[in-house]
Each structure stands twice: as C-alpha cells, then as structure tokens.
Amino acid sequence: MTSTIDPVIVARDLRKTYGDIKAVDGISFEVKRGEVFGMLGPNGAGKTTTVEILEGMRDADSGDAIINGINVKDDPRGVKSIIGVQLQQNAFFDNLRLAEIIDLYAKLYEAKVDPIELLSRVGLEARKNGKYAQLSGGQKQRLSIAVALVNDPVILFLDEPTTGLDPQARRQLWALVRDIRSNGSTIMLTTHYMEEAEELCDRIAVVEDGKIIALDTPGNLIDQLLATGFRPEKRIREATLDDVFLNLTGRDLRD
Ligand code: ATP
Numbered sequence: 001m002t003s004t005i006d007p008v009i010v011a012r013d014l015r016k017t018y019g020d021i022k023a024v025d026g027i028s029f030e031v032k033r034g035e036v037f038g039m040l041g042p043n044g045a046g047k048t049t050t051v052e053i054l055e056g057m058r059d060a061d062s063g064d065a066i067i068n069g070i071n072v073k074d075d076p077r078g079v080k081s082i083i084g085v086q087l088q089q090n091a092f093f094d095n096l097r098l099a100e101i102i103d104l105y106a107k108l109y110e111a112k113v114d115p116i117e118l119l120s121r122v123g124l125e126a127r128k129n130g131k132y133a134q135l136s137g138g139q140k141q142r143l144s145i146a147v148a149l150v151n152d153p154v155i156l157f158l159d160e161p162t163t164g165l166d167p168q169a170r171r172q173l174w175a176l177v178r179d180i181r182s183n184g185s186t187i188m189l190t191t192h193y194m195e196e197a198e199e200l201c202d203r204i205a206v207v208e209d210g211k212i213i214a215l216d217t218p219g220n221l222i223d224q225l226l227a228t229g230f231r232p233e234k235r236i237r238e239a240t241l242d243d244v245f246l247n248l249t250g251r252d253l254r255d
Helices: 047-054 076-082 098-108 113-119 137-148 167-180 194-200 218-227 241-249
Strands: 009-018 023-032 034-038 062-067 082-087 155-159 186-190 202-209 211-216
Touching: 009 047, 023 047, 023 062, 023 202, 023 211, 023 218, 023 241, 034 047, 034 194, 047 062, 047 155, 047 186, 076 082, 098 137, 098 202, 113 137, 137 155, 137 167, 167 241, 202 218, 211 218
Parallel strands: 034 186, 034 202, 082 155, 155 186
Antiparallel strands: 009 023, 009 062, 202 211
C-alpha cells in the first residue's frame, strides 16, 4: 500500500451549487488514518456530492479536497490511483466469471493481485467460476468491494454498502468492513441505517442542507442528546425485531 499521510482526508470549505440548490454549502472535516468515517443525512442532504468531490468524480465550485496529501484539483488521476470506490451494480459484465472480472479491473489499475485470494477475502472463492448475473444481492455487493480493493487502496469509499441486504448479509458485510479496516485502510461510508453507523463508524458527520450539523463519535452524539434531558418515548426493549429475525432464520448466510 502507498504510504499514508495523516489526516488522510481533508475537506476544506467545499461548496457546490446546482442552479438554486446549494448541494454542498461549506463542508469541512478531516479523517484520520485507519478511521471508519460515516456520513449520514436525509435524502438530498449532499452526501453523495461531497463524496464524489473527494473521489475526484465531480468538481467543487470552491474549497479544497485533499486525499493523502494530494489536492484532487491538481491531480485527480493520482487520487483515483490510491482510492477504492465501490461501483454500482450495473458496472459489471453479466457474463464474465468473477475471477475474470477481478482480473479485468486489476489490469485497468496495472495492479498485481491474485483474483482467487481477493475473492476469498470477501467470501466468494467458491463462486470464482460463477457469473456475475448468477449472484445474490449480498454477493454482488461483496464482489463490488473486492473490485474496489484491487489497487490496495489507502481509502475505501462505500456508498450505502448494505442497502437492500437481509440482516445476515448485512452483518457479513460489516465483518468485511472491519476486516478491511484492520488491514490499515481508511474507510468513508454513507448509510441510511443508524445501526450500521453505530456498529461500524469511529466518527459520524450528520449532514443536512449541504452543511455538517453534528460531527462526533456515535457514543458522544448519544451522550450529548441524553444530556439535553432527552428520553425516548417508548421504553426500548432489550431485544429488537432484528434479533427476532436472526434468531428465527439463523446467523448464517444463505448464499
Ligand atoms: P441521498 O441520500 O438521496 O443519496 P445525498 O445526501 O447523497 O442524497 P446528493 O445526491 O449529494 O444528496 O444531492 C444533493 C442535492 O443536489 C439534491 O438536492 C440533489 O437533487 C442535487 N443534485 C445532485 N446532483 C445533481 C445534478 N447532477 N444536477 C442537479 N442537481 C443535483
């Protein structure tokens, strides 16, 4: 892996307007090396726009996005070579075998990887000769993460990685994210699942109307809310419906 500079992500007063819409309205934050950093917020809050500016996929109107010491404006290709981006599902060829898909992306990045080893890291080694079109939703998500890892990225960007997955597949993906983090990568993710943010993220930025309205660890954000005297309306039960589902259907993946 490329040597890393801390903080590995710096967003400095990023702004992006579409007509009258201020999609990103002065966003600043830093992500430390090895952190899992989450971005939460309602639909249209500006999360994807912010992340795409950091990835060098979209130009900001003003402000600086600095990835591992490289200003995205100055060297978008340099940034792309050290980050991993989870591609949307339609980015893959239906009729290629999984090992061939990994090989193809490795060639694009001029990266030396063993496709079987990478597939085994995401729990898909048994499917190496299977085709993309034959995979379940959870398997497709895991393959897209494997592809994002071909260049051994300094930062992995995950945009709503578990949307549409069942509870078992979601937990398996969480385990994969933790495994990637333990190998030294920094991870930036967006999610609409609060449980996911609480499970995975070291720190969270809550975004609304293009601005960060809170930024802290999940524990501190909860403590700050409780310190205002807030108490949930319903007494929270000690188990959730998620627990019921997992107890009925088991924790093992079906796919
Ligand atoms: P979601 O949770 O729904 O994915 P988001 O927080 O990622 O939302 P963005 O996709 O960043 O939000 O969008 C922020 C705002 O910018 C929205 O009002 C959206 O309609 C607008 N927007 C995003 N991309 C464009 C575009 N290419 N042209 C015009 N407006 C856009």
